Amino acid sequence: MKQGILVTGAAGFIGSHVSEALIGRGHEVTGVDNFDPFYARDVKERNLSGLRKLPGFRFVEADVARDPMPLDGIEAIIHLAAKPGVRPSLDDPGSYMEANVTATARLIDAARRVGLSRIVFGSSSSVYGNATPAPFAEDTPAVSPISPYAASKRAGELLAHAFAHLYPLKIICLRFFTVYGPRQRPDLAIHKFTDLIARGRPVRMYGDGRVSATIPILPTAWTVSSPRSSGPLVRLPARSRRSIWAAATACASTA
Numbered sequence: 623m624k625q626g627i628l629v630t631g632a633a634g635f636i637g638s639h640v641s642e643a644l645i646g647r648g649h650e651v652t653g654v655d656n657f658d659p660f661y662a663r664d665v666k667e668r669n670l671s672g673l674r675k676l677p678g679f680r681f682v683e684a685d686v687a688r689d690p691m692p693l694d695g696i697e698a699i700i701h702l703a704a705k706p707g708v709r710p711s712l713d714d715p716g717s718y719m720e721a722n723v724t725a726t727a728r729l730i731d732a733a734r735r736v737g738l739s740r741i742v743f744g745s746s747s748s749v750y751g752n753a754t755p756a757p758f759a760e761d762t763p764a765v766s767p768i769s770p771y772a773a774s775k776r777a778g779e780l781l782a783h784a785f786a787h788l789y790p791l792k793i794i795c796l797r798f799f800t801v802y803g804p805r806q807r808p809d810l811a812i813h814k815f816t817d818l819i820a821r822g823r824p825v826r827m828y829g830d831g832r833v834s835a836t837i838p839i840l841p842t843a844w845t846v847s848s849p850r851s852s853g854p855l856v857r858l859p860a861r862s863r864r865s866i867w868a869a870a871t872a873c874a875s876t877a
């Protein structure tokens with residue numbers, strides 16, 4: 623059944639893929655993004671370029687934390703707008719709270735005021751902090767985030783829980799591990815590896831390369847992360863683990 627869906631962060635890496643996938647399934651998508659300067663607007667405009675040509679897509683440049691949201695005709699929200707990045711959140715924690723926490727509170731509140739009940743929130747595996755040794759146990763309580771970014775994502779989840787307790791809302795929080803694929807954020811390792819290798823430049827290795835990470839691949843990440851429960855929080859199994867060295871080697875063989 624065709625639905626009107628609001629995707630926040632639609633000019634971003636995951637948001638642009640999700641919007642395309644929804645339109646491919648016959649839905650109408652309203653994309654919102656404020657072109658946060660975390661990385662270049664040009665890159666985000668390129669992410670949007672295919673979407674802008676599709677009749678089922680309309681784009682609104684707006685800040686989720688400050689501006690009214692275009693909720694007319696919307697039946698569900700996929701909230702992916704955020705300031706990402708663990709390390710940069712140490713330099714400017716206040717802006718992370720505004721983009722990731724205030725924006726989430728305002729969006730959920732606006733949704734419930736117009737009777738919208740279905741929201742998906744893009745959270746992060748960083749909420750586990752050091753609480754669970756590799757491989758991750760998704761049912762470990764995420765009570766000890768170790769960066770402002772992680773704390774902001776956990777705060778978003780807790781807001782979702784509080785709103786779902788207070789109002790008839792169904793909010794699903796997806797804890798993404800590092801996602802990669804075309805248009806991956808330029809700050810992420812796989813993007814940096816492939817970019818350097820494609821330009822014939824060496825990849826600098828820090829440590830001994832044995833650090834490993836769980837890395838789902840788009841569009842698989844979205845497919846496996848489809849909501850499977852109406853509870854306020856869903857924990858999905860980790861897909862695969864690779865050492866950073868293996869990831870760099872895989873990039874080299876495909877670049």
Ligand SMILES: NC(=O)c1ccc[n+]([C@@H]2O[C@H](COP(=O)([O-])OP(=O)(O)OC[C@H]3O[C@@H](n4cnc5c(N)ncnc54)[C@H](O)[C@@H]3O)[C@@H](O)[C@H]2O)c1
Pocket residue numbers: 630631632633634635636637654655656657658659660666684685686687701702703704705706707720721725744745746747797798799800801802807
């Ligand atoms: N990419 C990953 O591996 C990963 C891992 C864990 C969690 N996440 C989460 O998934 C979501 C999408 O991540 P991404 O990698 O696509 O990041 P991204 O930076 O490419 O996309 C996020 C988009 O949100 C927009 N945005 C930021 N603040 C906004 C605001 N106040 N109002 C409107 N738009 C705003 C940005 O301009 C950007 O285009 C984020 O919530 C991120 O925290 C991503």
